[in-house]
Amino acid sequence: MADAQAPTAYRRVLLKISGEALAGKQGYGIDPETIGGIAEEIREVIDMGVQLAVVIGGGNIFRGIAASAGGMDRATGDYMGMLATVINALALQDAVEKAGVPTRVLSAIEMRAVSEPYIRRRAIRHLEKGRVVVFAAGTGNPFFTTDTAGALRAVEIGAEALLKASKVDGIYTSDPAKDPKAVKLERVGYIEALNRGLGVMDTTAISLCMDNKLPIVVFDLTRRGNIRRIVAGEAVGSVVTNDATPPKG
Secondary structure, three states, rough: OOOOOOOOOOOOEEEEEEEHHHHHHHOOOOOHHHHHHHHHHHHHHHHHEEEEEEEOOOOOOOHHHHHHHHHOHHHHHHHHHHHHHHHHHHHHHHHHHHHHOOOOEEEEOOOOOEEEEEEEHHHHHHHEEEEOOEOOOOOOOOOOOOOHHHHHHHHHHHHOOEEEEEEEEEEOOOOOOOOOOOOOEEEEHHHHHHHOOOOOHHHHHHHHHHHHOOOOOEOOOOOHHHHHHHOOOOOOEEEOOOOOOOOOO
16 A cells, blocks of 8 residues: 555545446446446545545435335335445445455444444444445435435544535536536535535535534545545535635645
8 A cells, every 4th residue: 555654634534425426327226337436446545544434325226205206105215215225335345345445334224134233333443444334224214315324424433524426526506517607616614505505415414514513525526536636635626614614635
C-alpha cells in the first residue's frame, strides 16, 4: 500500500450510494462493469489508510415508495425495498473482495446466512481492522429512506464526512439537465439546503447531519477517482456544512 502514509482530509468516511448507481447504463439490476469500477475506487481509498463504510440503496431492484403509490401498503413496500438493499450489498461485497479488500455486510434485518447483524461496536471494530463495512437493510424500519440510514450510520460510527454519490458534480439551484440557468453551489448551509429544497438528501437525513455537525459532500460518482480526491482533501463537488464553519479540505 504505497499511499497508506499519504496525508488525507478524513480518517473515516461513509459513502452513500443509490441503488440506481449500480444499474449503470442498463437502468435496472446490477451492471458488472459499474460495480467493478466502484469497487476499484473503494480499494484506492482503503490503500490510502482511510476507513470506509457504505450504505447502499435498492432502487435498481425495488422502490417501496413507488409500490406504495401503486396501492401497496407502505410498510410492506419499504420492507421489500430493504431486502433489495441486501442484494446490492452482497453484490458490492463480492466486487470489493475481488478487488482485494476484506469486506463485511451488516444488515439491520437479521439474515445470518448471508450477513452479520448490525451491531455498532462490531462495525467500528471491522473498520479499525481495515475492512470495508457495507450497511444493508436501511435502518431496519419502514418510512425511513436509505439517505436517513446513511446519516444515522455515519453518526453512529463517528464518520468525519458523509459522501453522497450523485449523477451530477454537486448541488445546483435547479436540475442542470433541465435548466440551463442552473447554478452550482460550492458550499451550502444545512438550513439553506432545507429551506430551498435543494434535493441533497431527505429532510430527516439533513437534520441529523446538522444536529451532529457532519458535513455532506455531494459529488459525481461517474467521474473516476472522485472518492479518492475527496478523502485526499481536494475540492470536489459541493459541501453541506455549518454556515460559519468551513468544510475540511
